[in-house]
Amino acid sequence: MSVNYLSTLTFDEEWLAALRRRSPGVQVTQLPAERAGDIPDRVWADVDVLHTSTVFPDLTAAPRLRWVQLDTSGVDHLRGTPLWHSDLAITTIGGVSPVPLAEYVMFAVLGSAHHLPALLDVQNRHDWPTPARRWQTMLPRPVAGATIGIVGYGRIGREIGRLARAHGMQVLAVNRTGRLHSVARGTDQANFASGADSGADVELFASNRLKEVLERCDFVVIVVPLTEQTGGLLDREMIAAIKPGATLINVSRGGIVNESALLEALHSGAVSTVVLDVFEEEPLPPNSPWWSEPNAFVTPHVAGLAPRYAEQVLDIAAENLNRFVAGKPLLNLVDRTRGY
Known part of the structure; x- marks a missing residue:
């Protein structure tokens, strides 16, 4: 199963390399962005998995998208959005903080x-x-x-x-x-x-x-x-x-x-x-x-900062990628009915 994984965040190359090693067969791409328009249309068209905090495409521009891995523990910023009302899987980084x-x-x-x-x-x-x-x-x-x-x-x-x-x-x-x-x-x-x-x-x-x-x-x-x-x-x-x-x-x-x-x-x-x-x-x-x-x-929203934050986030991402490829249940899957 060929999977295209896009991160709009900024992870060190060593962490991305570790993600690639742990998820063979997954095409890992990182394009740091602040808005959907920063990502070329051709990239959105091929994305299967999106790792992001706040950058979300028009869902019609990403027909292959099946799962969004958030870089946040909370999902309150998604309620009322097209993504929230879609049937796409949404997961969080709950457990890091x-x-x-x-x-x-x-x-x-x-x-x-x-x-x-x-x-x-x-x-x-x-x-x-x-x-x-x-x-x-x-x-x-x-x-x-x-x-x-x-x-x-x-x-x-x-x-x-x-x-x-x-x-x-x-x-x-x-x-x-x-x-x-x-x-x-x-x-x-x-x-x-x-x-x-x-x-x-x-x-x-x-x-x-x-x-x-x-x-x-x-x-x-x-x-x-x-x-x-x-x-x-x-x-x-x-x-x-x-x-x-x-x-x-x-x-x-x-x-x-x-x-x-x-x-x-x-x-x-x-x-x-x-x-x-x-x-x-x-x-x-x-x-x-x-x-x-x-x-x-x-304090300025710093309570959840952790020294190994990126490593643990990518640990969750790697585990979830392997589960996604194998068709197994994802970690930290958001329950839209409960709201988290």
Whole structure:
């Protein structure tokens, strides 16, 4: 079976060479592009497999196209597009980011517990506070024994749960059904989190019990994918339900949280600290109030970056190419009904 694979991304030649070695018989072509018009029509006409983030052809110009391998974990940018409404297979790179995302979350938990924004502020102002002021304003909040709520308990959520438990935290988690689902590699999902949490000693709740979880948690982490069902999930009512003085951390998508209601909760003291790696509008505008919010820690969508990112992405691509050629089920196949 002859397969033409096109990447519109920019991978190092060594990684492409490895992909070719692992997928013999597949014609691997890389043409970095920012829009479909950057790719010649003759190339689109022969493509069987497309590896891209945001560059998609008019489907009539790519009659052989059968499968799109996204270079993203999320698919919210595809909803409503011709590709989304087609019968083409869509797969993601889910499984690449659980470890760095979980480490970022624990950095956020520990940083907020130890008042990192305030510590950076005194450093920037060259201000050595008095002992009395240190005890009054910089006394750490306990992490061991605290309760963390993980909204979204797939591959990322489980790795967060594993690290949280290693820090002595009680773990509550929320998913659609309130039941544990398999995320093992070799089935239908890629997973590079070698020590991912088994789900033992975790209280698991269905999504209709989210409010109950928010009321109990000292730290709330958002890792649920953005879908039609989860958009605006943390609305004003849910934010008001968060345990007073809790920290909220969002590493998923900005559209899941009502940012204006969250800002009000921060100003009122209902929420003590906010750590945001994602926003409704990205890039975050220079005049956004989040930049100067003293009890907010803002990062520019970097939580999922990983040192071996390209290698792991191409590992998924190679595995999927071999499955595609053999007619086997693909890893990380998007379920359009669920929205991820």
